Amino acid sequence: MSLLRNVSLVALASLSLTIAGCEKKAEGQVVAVVNGEEITLTELNAEIADLNVPASADKDMVRSRVLQRMVDRRLLVQAAKEAGLDRDPEYLTQERRMREQLLVNLYGRKTMDTVKVPDNAAIDKYISERPNAFAQRKRFALEQLQMDPPSKPDSLKELETAKTLDEVASRLTAMGIAFERGRGSLDTAVIDPQMLARIEALPPGEPFIVPANGKLVVSVITGSEATPVPQEQARQIAAQAMRNEELNKIGESRLKEAKAKAKIEYQPGYAPKDDAKAAGALPAAGNAAAPAAK
Template identity: 45%
Template sequence: MRLKAIMLGTTMAAALMLAACSKEPKGQVVAVVNGDEVSMAELNAELAGVNIPDNIDRAMLRRQVLERIIDRKLLVQKAKEQGLDKTPEYVSQQRRLDENLLVSMLGQKVAQTVPAPDDRDVTQYVADNPTMFGQRQRLLLDQLQFEAPKDNKQLLNLRDAHSLDDIAAILQKMGLASRRGRGVIDTGRLDPQLMSRINQMPAGEPFVLPSNGSFVASVIVGRDQIATPNNVQRAVATEAVRRRALFNESKAQIERARQQADIKYQSGFEPKKQAEARKAMPVDKPEVPDDPIATGQPIGAAPGTVPPPPAAAADTAPPPSPAAPPAQ
């Protein structure tokens, strides 16, 4: 009986392998890789993410993209042969990717429900953000670039500096090397509120902005006006107002979902306000869960990083553009 079962299992496995090998690329299937089909829809989806110039041979590009898909499937098959798709790391990352994809798709769906901005809102946005439009400038900067300290609180030591020389001296005492140079900032790329604070500073006063993992201290040494055509201003402002509406709607959906959700935290992982309220409870009536280690209960995983809002629901202004690193 056991021999018969083994033979039956072998026969079924052989049949499955034969079926996989017998698959033919036809119809909506453009290729078969060790029995794994590549569909026309999959190829088109891959092409949709490629910036295709008008003068390129699309048939040749399609073949190149197909070969890239085949290479990827071969690597995936190799990874599965080694059991990598069964590891806890894969399962965790796959879940995070799935969640972020769903959040992105939800953002796209929300974007379809947000109406085009009202012309008055666009006009008001242009008026409220002059450094992005009518008063847009190119700031010429004298700069000092330095690496981030181990503790960013050390940057508070720079509050009393009133020149780049002062900053250089403080950095030297902190043991941080610095590099002098020149740079440029387009005020249209900066958060208007940040630019407003910079404009309120006394002439020659340095300001510090992050730049690709390091910091750049800058002093404005010149300003050039940037003329922006009215139609370009309107287009940029329209998109900014629309993104603000998308952001607000996304935020509102999160708030509504939180109000309706049943969310429970392990002690020590709750939001700060809840933690402070818990600490303020009477000592004789603690509402603290039992120690999971002492009771043998499973310990909950640390909360993951909250996924960012969908790209369509980004904040209103362009992201602050860090100061350009000093030129050599």
């Protein structure tokens, strides 16, 4: 046998072993293989866990349907990659943002595991100090006018003397500010107590402004309903709220430490503005209500 033949046989044997090693099979911890890509039992269980499936559901049926959905998604992902979308700048930008948010969320969850559950005495004290969120909780029915924030915020001073929602509507129309009428509700559990006191101190029917999701919403209270939280449920809610507050403190502390150690350089014109002004420029998400009229 020639040396060349020996080399050829060795090369073919190596190639055969490589091909055999690449043949993935749906066995053990691998529940499916889609064009060579594995879907593991861990991935399947994680997908099912996110669905909050009722205990009475047919587990085999749920598992089968979820796995098929994962297979279908994997096929579409493969098709998207074949089209080159995984190299598209828009995809890369969104992928990085989602990856960063996922890491931040996971960091928060891991940190939450270190936050102790408060004892009953601390929980009861927390509840008693926040009657508007628990024993005296109410839900206000509202009539509203919703609009985009005007380019000149000072123009809203025209609304300060308005005593009714119709007056506000007339003045907005005169100023050329478009708005939409609607109805809504306001839960006292999510309002800053000082803001709530100012709202409740207004004469009946007098309007106030609630920033919400980048809009300005002028509202008047048309009714209210008492919605006290039962004691046992209140304790669960309070305990979670206390842990969340502690988690936020830890997060703020860690962010402050990270900023102190970091070297951050901004292009001229992109440096952070004053915190208060910057916060006002962003869409509001669950901000406390702010009365418009005195």
